[in-house]
Amino acid sequence: MDNYDVIIRKGRVVLKETVVTADVAIKNGLIEKVHSSIAGTADSEVDAQGLYVFPGGIDVHAHFSEPGREHWEGFETGSAMMAAGGMTTYFDMPLNGIPSTVTVEALKEKAETGSRKSIADFGLWGGLVPGNEEELETLAAEGVVGFKAFMSPTGNKEFERSDDHTLFNGMQKIAPTGKLLALHSESAVIVKGMEQRYSEHTDAVSFSRSRPEEAEVEAVNRAISYAKVTKCPLHFVHISTAEAVERIQEARLAGVDVTLETCPHYLLFTEDTLVEKGAAAKCAPPLRSNEQKQKLIEALLDGKIDMVSSDHSPCPSDMKDTDDMFAAWGGISGGQYTFLAVLELAAAHGIKFPRTAQWLSGAPAERFGLSGSKGEIKEGKDADLVLVDMNKSFTVTKENMYMKNKHSVYEGMTFSASIEQTFLRGETIFSAAGKPVKRIGRWTQPQQ
């Protein structure tokens, strides 16, 4: 009789196309067998009756700020938060750390730090900024998941936004590397001009108006035009409007190699949340109207949005401790709640779990060259698994936040499901019952 390292018994297992009641056997960190009843023994047996078994989430958008701004977040706290939230892999953005990840030297330092400290697997973004065009080819060769550029001001002097020349020339350089360019797409011209117009204002409504939907749409259109000429693959991050989704969809149908993500906060909250909750709900692009939120949910249901990421962008609490919505740091601390937020949407809109797993695991793995080992529950893949209890609610409190700075727009919110246990390559990296801390995360480099 076969002996395995772990057998997870009788869970509702979320496969690519369907959900089945099955046992999952794990050996040497890999999923060895998925079957209705596995006869073998295991060093550890997990009773998953009444629980769902999902593939581990892949959060393609998080800011951990290490090295240099560890007091904002860091690999230790950030990765613990990801594990607690059902994310077994995350991609760290190239900005908010000092130095930012715009040179090979900075990339290697980050990879080394993450490999020592991270509980979950991680990928690293490289940055495109004015002046680092010559670094792009080597950054690609050294294993970045892709490049990230800002079309609007970043808020960090260590990571300048890309002017149009940098953007176009950067795309020309990135295209032959086989990597993609991820874009924070808001028009700098519109954002800066509107900031001027609202320079006497501090309130939430003024902040929302200062970053209009059209700023996103204009930037998306411009980037798509550049991509058509340069043939550079694109990925649009944190898309907040249905109109931008439509423009991206048209480009896709016209043959442009492009994907997009949205974030749970654009699907759950509105500009009223910013009025009510203040700076914890400040982000860029800003939370939109209720009507826009509904249209974005429809676009997701229509299959026009590839994936959902957190854009976990934390900061020390005092940078949020102001009523001035222009001065407060922009960023939502939410990396722990992406999985649960998507399940909440699934419950509200009758979405089947294979689809949520596609948004959280399958599509990120496929787009970023990780599908050889990650992205679905299948024999031969990494045993990255999440046990979810759909009948046990989870209320967000400061006490159960794993992020370094315990303030979040999600505080006080109750999700109808809870994350019970998270496995990375067969090892438990989070358990609701206890606190296993195993810093076994590896730097994952895409196969392209």
Ligand SMILES: NC(=O)NC(NC(N)=O)C(=O)[O-]
């Ligand atoms: N410097 C940041 O972390 N910015 C982030 N801030 C947000 N989204 O408000 C982002 O991704 O744009």
Ligand SMILES: [Zn+2]
């Ligand atoms: Zn951004």
Ligand SMILES: [Zn+2]
């Ligand atoms: Zn971000």
